[in-house]
Amino acid sequence: MEKALLSAVLEHVEQGILMVDADGRVAVCNQRAIDLLGLPPDLMRSNPLFEDVKRWQMEQGEFGTVTASLLRAIKYEGINVEILDYERQRPNGTVLEVRTNRLPNGGMVRTFTDITERKSAEAAIRRAATHDPLTGLANRALFQSRLEEALANAEASRSGVGLLLLDLDDFKDVNDTLGHAVGDLLLQETALRLSSLVRKNDTVARLGGDEFAVIFAEISQVSDASTRASAIVEALRAPFFHEGRELSVAASIGVAAFPEHHRAPVELMKDADIALYRAKEQGRGQTAVYTSAARAAMERRVTIAREVREGLAARQFRPGYQPRISLKTGRIAGFEALARWQHPAKGLLSPDYFGSVFAEHELSIALGEEVIRQAAANVRSWLDQGLECGLVAVNLSSADFSDPGLAVRILRMLEEAGVHPACFEVEVTETVFLGRRTATASSILNELHKAGVSIALDDFGTGFTSLTHLKQYPVDHIKIDQSFVQNLIDDRVDAAIVTAIVNLGHAMGLHTTAEGVETIEQAERLRKAGCDFAQGRLYAEPRSGAEVPRIIRSWSSDRRTSMG
Numbered sequence: 001m002e003k004a005l006l007s008a009v010l011e012h013v014e015q016g017i018l019m020v021d022a023d024g025r026v027a028v029c030n031q032r033a034i035d036l037l038g039l040p041p042d043l044m045r046s047n048p049l050f051e052d053v054k055r056w057q058m059e060q061g062e063f064g065t066v067t068a069s070l071l072r073a074i075k076y077e078g079i080n081v082e083i084l085d086y087e088r089q090r091p092n093g094t095v096l097e098v099r100t101n102r103l104p105n106g107g108m109v110r111t112f113t114d115i116t117e118r119k120s121a122e123a124a125i126r127r128a129a130t131h132d133p134l135t136g137l138a139n140r141a142l143f144q145s146r147l148e149e150a151l152a153n154a155e156a157s158r159s160g161v162g163l164l165l166l167d168l169d170d171f172k173d174v175n176d177t178l179g180h181a182v183g184d185l186l187l188q189e190t191a192l193r194l195s196s197l198v199r200k201n202d203t204v205a206r207l208g209g210d211e212f213a214v215i216f217a218e219i220s221q222v223s224d225a226s227t228r229a230s231a232i233v234e235a236l237r238a239p240f241f242h243e244g245r246e247l248s249v250a251a252s253i254g255v256a257a258f259p260e261h262h263r264a265p266v267e268l269m270k271d272a273d274i275a276l277y278r279a280k281e282q283g284r285g286q287t288a289v290y291t292s293a294a295r296a297a298m299e300r301r302v303t304i305a306r307e308v309r310e311g312l313a314a315r316q317f318r319p320g321y322q323p324r325i326s327l328k329t330g331r332i333a334g335f336e337a338l339a340r341w342q343h344p345a346k347g348l349l350s351p352d353y354f355g356s357v358f359a360e361h362e363l364s365i366a367l368g369e370e371v372i373r374q375a376a377a378n379v380r381s382w383l384d385q386g387l388e389c390g391l392v393a394v395n396l397s398s399a400d401f402s403d404p405g406l407a408v409r410i411l412r413m414l415e416e417a418g419v420h421p422a423c424f425e426v427e428v429t430e431t432v433f434l435g436r437r438t439a440t441a442s443s444i445l446n447e448l449h450k451a452g453v454s455i456a457l458d459d460f461g462t463g464f465t466s467l468t469h470l471k472q473y474p475v476d477h478i479k480i481d482q483s484f485v486q487n488l489i490d491d492r493v494d495a496a497i498v499t500a501i502v503n504l505g506h507a508m509g510l511h512t513t514a515e516g517v518e519t520i521e522q523a524e525r526l527r528k529a530g531c532d533f534a535q536g537r538l539y540a541e542p543r544s545g546a547e548v549p550r551i552i553r554s555w556s557s558d559r560r561t562s563m564g
Contacts (some may be wrong), residue, residue, distance in 0.1 A: 319340065
């Protein structure tokens with residue numbers, strides 16, 4: 001009765017149980033143990049020797065691999081019991097937790113628990129802590145660990161390590177136009193391509209967003225990493241297709257390496273980040289290798305940015321006004337408000353010194369707002385004095401257009417100063433029409449134009465000039481870049497370009513202004529070509545707002561030389 005009850009209990013437990021008596025024979029083996037160990041039932045019903053059971057497992061290749069073990073001895077109710085715990089992974093992938101209790105009489109009790117699901121869950125938790133869930137690549141934490149390991153190994157073996165920082169150019173455009181689901185597919189495709197281009201001992205990681213990193217272990221020199229970076233750029237350029245739509249990936253890559261560059265992981269990361277910044281400055285789909293000069297330039301930018309913040313807080317920035325002259329009448333037709341910094345130690349500074357901050361959204365917006373607010377106040381003051389100052393133009397950088405509320409802010413500042421929008425002009429370069437800000441820029445410019453603000457396209461004829469921009473956007477005014485004016489007299493090509501731009505402007509009903517006019521000969525040639533306005537050193541250097549009333553009152557239509 002008791003034996004039957006014991007058998008019934010053993011057959012209904014989740015654990016596999018195998019008991020061996022003092023003679024080494026299997027006294028008890030429930031069905032769960034037979035199933036977990038893959039044993040033949042006929043063999044087990046004959047109470048075989050335990051050694052025969054192990055021999056059968058070895059012959060059948062069913063023994064598996066022991067992955068962890070712990071041996072300890074305890075005393076239970078006065079009896080010394082030796083306990084051995086270990087994990088065994090069978091060839092079919094099942095993971096068993098095995099506990100063996102060795103009894104003083106030579107017998108033993110062994111239990112088997114299937115922990116496959118638990119081990120799988122633990123592995124998933126460990127992987128989630130070290131891998132990016134979207135791409136399956138190493139995450140930032142694992143990347144940092146791998147970088148430290150690679151650098152330590154390279155130092156010991158006198159080899160090198162290449163580090164690449166990579167991000168996708170204009171990735172936000174994909175998310176904004178096609179949706180985040182397509183953006184995620186693009187990131188996954190990028191991860192697959194990167195993984196296919198590295199060796200087994202290299203590491204590809206996604207650090208966040210569209211930023212990736214690659215560690216090349218055991219390279220001989222920095223040129224190895226640079227060559228592979230170029231190969232990655234080319235591989236990513238190949239388009240991939242989603243629902244019949246062709247998508248392309250352009251990536252910028254910064255390259256740093258040990259021992260050519262820094263040994264400390266944090267400094268090597270900074271090196272690669274500086275190189276990535278340089279690559280982006282060069283344009284889409286470029287690679288750049290870190291140099292100490294690039295770090296010095298970056299540190300200088302950081303220093304200037306800090307100084308600019310302090311200067312803004314101290315109200316040290318103010319507009320410098322350069323007059324725009326009508327080539328038909330010789331009279332002042334307006335002014336361009338140019339940012340100037342009255343530095344307490346370095347004197348009056350132009351953007352040649354602090355222009356790098358225009359790439360930083362926060363500072364660019366703050367600086368632009370300061371110039372606009374002061375320019376509006378100056379215009380109100382001049383109008384109150386009964387002076388005709390014409391259109392006053394302010395420059396907007398592409399970074400300013402990161403704020404969708406830019407038009408509202410500008411119009412509010414004009415309203416607070418009591419200046420009608422028709423007294424103002426904003427100058428933009430064609431970079432604002434490129435990339436992910438196109439829609440935002442169009443909306444901002446249309447809102448300003450509708451309110452009466454004039455729109456000028458600056459540096460026309462350089463960079464990414466497209467006639468489409470003149471057609472699609474509310475442009476009133478073209479400013480001819482000074483690079484064409486400089487050699488206007490001696491260079492037939494530059495002269496032809498200037499004439500073509502002027503004729504184009506007239507045909508489209510747009511005003512034209514030539515920048516950088518320095519000689520009477522240049523002014524006369526521009527006048528004969530039909531150019532409407534000119535500005536430059538021939539007429540005046542930028543002057544403070546306090547000096548503008550005197551300039552307006554004293555100006556005469558036959559003025560042709562620079563003011564003293």
